[in-house]
Amino acid sequence: MPVTSSVLVSIGYDAASAVLEAEFQSGAVYRYFLVPPRVFRELRGAATSGASVGAAFNELVKAAGYRFEEL
Numbered sequence: 001m002p003v004t005s006s007v008l009v010s011i012g013y014d015a016a017s018a019v020l021e022a023e024f025q026s027g028a029v030y031r032y033f034l035v036p037p038r039v040f041r042e043l044r045g046a047a048t049s050g051a052s053v054g055a056a057f058n059e060l061v062k063a064a065g066y067r068f069e070e071l
Helices: 037-049 053-062
Strands: 008-014 019-024 029-032 068-070
Touching: 008 037, 008 053, 019 037, 019 053, 037 053
Parallel strands: none
Antiparallel strands: 008 019, 019 029, 029 068
16 A cells, blocks of 8 residues: 655555565565554554654564565
8 A cells, every 4th residue: 555654655464474565765675574463554544644654664563673574
């Protein structure tokens, strides 16, 4: 889903595999593994409410230390 952010372009989530995918303004795309559905719901909520998606991503994903890979 596209997001309005100075950091991110889009976020996506696959509930079956618990994988969150994030595309950054730099063009980099990362997959984060074993991310609970609640995290994506909160990110989506930030995106639709006008809150800072970048700040929410830092707090909910980066600070949590989920395993990730760059595509």
